[in-house]
Amino acid sequence: MRKAPEKFVELMVGTVLEPFARLPRAHKLALASTVLLMAAVIGVRNNGDQESLSLPSLNLDRTPVAIPEDAPAPVAEAPQAKALSLPNFEYQIHSGDTLSGIFDHLGVSQAAMYQVLDSDQEILALDTLKPGDTLRFWLGEDNELQKLELRFSLAHQVIFSRVDDSHFEFKKVDIPGTWQSDALGGEINGSFYLSAQKAGLSENDIARISSLFKDKLNFARDLRAGDSFQVVRRSQFVDGEATGDTELAAIRINNRGKELNAFLFSDGSYYDADGQSLARAFLRYPTARHYRVSSPFNPHRHHPVTGRYAPHNGTDFATPSGTPVLATADGVVTRVTNHPYAGKYIVIEHGGKYVSRYLHLSRALVHKGQLVSRGQKIALSGATGRVTGPHLHYELHIAGRPVNPMTAKIPMAASVERKDKPAFEAEVKQLSAQLDQAGQPAA
Structure with missing residues (x-):
């Protein structure tokens, strides 16, 4: 009684495989590749909790973490992607991801990952990846990585391109975009950190302000309720969309009737309204003794x-x-x-x-x-x-x-140079007007 179903299965398999056997070899390979690709995509989407998706360590003292179950599966592009016009895969970084895990997840070899890391040691771009950043992969024959693009924002990308069997070269893409200013302000109510956060400043903004004024103000002890602060922050846009890059152009802190201020000048340094540097000059050497x-x-x-x-x-x-x-x-x-x-x-x-x-x-x-x-x-x-x-x-x-840190023009003087003073004073006048417009929301 059990042989009838087996005979039926044998008949069905023969019916399917006989036409396949008559196909040319190239057609067989193409059809088999398509079936395998579909099976892989379906398997990844339906089996996100399989052990094969756990992330191995990159040997960077980081704890391996599994790819989140709700992470989107990589989307395979059309075969013409191999011509490097379109990426084969695009992957958005999630919390807990590791680089080796992402490469494993997409079926790209660990050897290729370390070849990219070799090139990356000159810019250390891969070490700055964070959730929300995007990786795009271009693959060649045998799933060999040909190009990898790190997309940090609309304005910043790094592209690694294969030059031979064992090496990649990198290219940084930085789009200037346009910068728009907005004025933020607030009163001290509790700590400066919480008050600045309430006004819309980021952790990086707050850390920069604390660093600039650390020799002039003890933020934990000197500030009192009713003291205030104003900031002019510039934000970068590309084609009308914010990139996430910002810089603090001007800062003013009113502390018990005393005013502290900082203005970012075109030389990349911060000065007070009189043109005196807020930061001490750079050291040319990173050691006490000048080594060879x-x-x-x-x-x-x-x-x-x-x-x-x-x-x-x-x-x-x-x-x-x-x-x-x-x-x-x-x-x-x-x-x-x-x-x-x-x-x-x-x-x-x-x-x-x-x-x-x-x-x-x-x-x-x-x-x-x-x-x-x-x-x-x-x-x-x-x-x-x-x-x-x-x-x-x-x-x-x-x-x-x-x-070149040995020859670059870096802040070695304590004030704005005399020849730059007129331009600096004009910049201070403009930024001070913007600081005056910064609102001070009620506590």
């Missing part, structure tokens, strides 16, 4: 490990492991983390357009969000990551672009 430069800043450097020509966006100092590393200017620590090739590193924002990076450290002595002063010991040098020996790699970025 073992590898200078060079946009076309011959890499000592890979043998390829690639940019060297910083200056390497031949420091023994354990050498104290100093912050080159006042600022806010925005990143303390590890990278497979850059090693343990620290990033500090110095207000305005200045950012410094310190790579291959053996130990960090500060934490994210901490305010630091010029000359403060922030780390110990080492040999972490991919290096040929102990050294300190130091970078300085102005307006998002790496510069």
Whole structure:
């Protein structure tokens, strides 16, 4: 009795497979690929809780976290995407994602991921990914990664393109857009942090204000109820849409009848209304002793490990492991983390357009969000990551672009230069008028 159903199944299978067997080989491969792709997409959509979707560690001291069950499955594009006109996959970052997990989720090899990370050590863009950012993947034969685009916002993208079997090169895309100003203000009611948040300022805005005035004002002790603040904030737009990038153009704090102010000038530094710098001058060297430069800043450097020509966006100092590393200017620590090739590193924002990076450290002595002063010991040098020996790699970025920290024009003076004073005074007059318009909402 059980043989009848089996005979029926055999007959049905033969009916389906016989026409398939007569197809040309190319047609068989195309049909089989289509069936497998459909099965994969359906499987991912219907089995989001399968073990195969758990995220392996990237060896960056991060705890592996499973992709959220409600995360959208990658959408496969048409075959012509392989011509690199359209991406094969587009994936939006979710909380808990890791890079290795995303590559696994999309079926892209871990080897390709580390090839991209190798190229990324010059800009460390992948380390800044956050929920809401988008990754776009272009694949070739055998699902081999050909191009990866990191879309941080409408104005900022980084593109990694394959140059040979084992290497990628990167390209930064920064769109200037247009900047619009708005004036925000409020009264102190409780802490400055909560009052500023209520007025619409972000955590980054508040940290920058605290850093700028830390030598002039104790925010926890000196401010009282009834004191006020006003801010002119510029926001970037591309084709009428906000990119999320902002900068503080002017700040005013009224503390018991005393007025403190800061104005961002075209040189990227903040000054008070008289043109005196709020931040102390930069240090040229990130160490107390001037160690030998073992590898200078060079946009076309011959890499000592890979043998390829690639940019060297910083200056390497031949420091023994354990050498104290100093912050080159006042600022806010925005990143303390590890990278497979850059090693343990620290990033500090110095207000305005200045950012410094310190790579291959053996130990960090500060934490994210901490305010630091010029000359403060922030780390110990080492040999972490991919290096040929102990050294300190130091970078300085102005307006998002790496510069030679040994020769770049950085704030070394304590005031606006005389030749720039008329332009500065005109800027202060305009910004002060905008600060006067900032409302002070009732407590």
